[in-house]
Amino acid sequence: MQRYFVNPRQWDGDQILVEGDDVHHMTRVMRMRPGDRVVCCDGEGTDLLAVLEDVKGDRVLLRVLERTPSRGEPAVAVTVAQALPKGDKWEWVLQKGTELGAASFLPVLSDRSVVKLDGKKADKKRERWQKIIKEAAEQSHRGCVPPVQPVVDWDGLMQAFSVCDRVIFAYEKGGVPLNQALADGPFQSLMIVVGPEGGFTSEEAEQARTAGALPVSLGPRILRSETAPLALLSCILYSHGEMGGEPL
Structure with missing residues (x-):
């Protein structure tokens, strides 16, 4: 649906x-008519089953039939912080990360x-x-639309570390294994930090470590800048029981 x-x-009330x-998507792409049903989400974790009652020019009137909790939100909140890569790689990360x-x-x-x-x-x-995120959230049945925060410089990133239980810094020059970084979880909030195509400088890595980030190795293979955050995100969610894994 x-x-x-x-x-x-x-x-x-019960009118949307x-x-x-x-x-446009409802009437032109999906060609919906009165009586068709859709699911609306309030963006805060509630799904609304609704029926289309009327189309009035550039407006569609829906009536709510049922309210249920959304099931698409993980218990662990993971922020993906990435140094902007070239081309459309960042948009790929946004879509797939959502x-x-x-x-x-x-x-x-x-x-x-x-x-x-x-x-x-x-x-x-x-x-x-x-x-892009909104469309991906609708397709994947998310209960919320993840926000894209304003672009920050390196100092702004360091300041953002304090709001997370753990900051995982993906560093190709070495760090602890990911399973070791997650061993004392589960966590309520995590941030994963990934570099651009050229990676991080040694100075940036040291600054991140001093600010509280934990350098982590992703194994012997070097991943592309758009692959690393998705691999990290998948492993973290699996380790927290969100993708069929056993909760920590």
């Missing part, structure tokens, strides 16, 4: 008024980042990134 995210201002791009269960994303500018964004360009990019 098709799924859409709605915000509180869109409904009143859909506007914007979702109307499908896997990332709680939020933090784009970072590091010493070896090729991508450089100023304020206006970053805001425009962020709008596109959030749209």
Whole structure:
């Protein structure tokens, strides 16, 4: 069943008024008609089974039939912090990371980042990134739309470490095995930090370690910048029982 995210201002009691791009998707792409059912999510963990009652120009009126808790949110909140890679690699990480269960994303500018964004360009990019995440969240039956936080520099990343139970710093020059880094879990919140194509400098690695990050090795193979965060995220969620694994 098709799924859409709605915000509180869109409904009143058991009535939901859909506007914007979702109307086009409902009426033009999916060709829905009165009587068709959809699932709407309030973005805070509640699914709303609804029936389409009427189409009024650029608006669609739905009626809520049932409310149930969303089942798509992991118990562990993982933030993916990555030094921006080139091309569309970051968008790939956003899409697949959302499908896997990332709680939020933090784009970072590091010493070896090729991508450089100023304020206006970053805001425009962020709008596109959030749209990609919303579509991925709907497709994967998430209960929330993970936010993309504003782009930060290296100092901003260091300051963000304090809000997580553990910060895992993926470092190709060595670190503890991932299973050792997760051995004293389970955790409620984690951050994984991944570098750009050229990796992190030794100075950045030392600064991250001093700020509280734990350098982690991902094994003898060198992963691409867009592969590493997804591999880490999958392993963490598996270790917390979110992908068929045994909870820590």
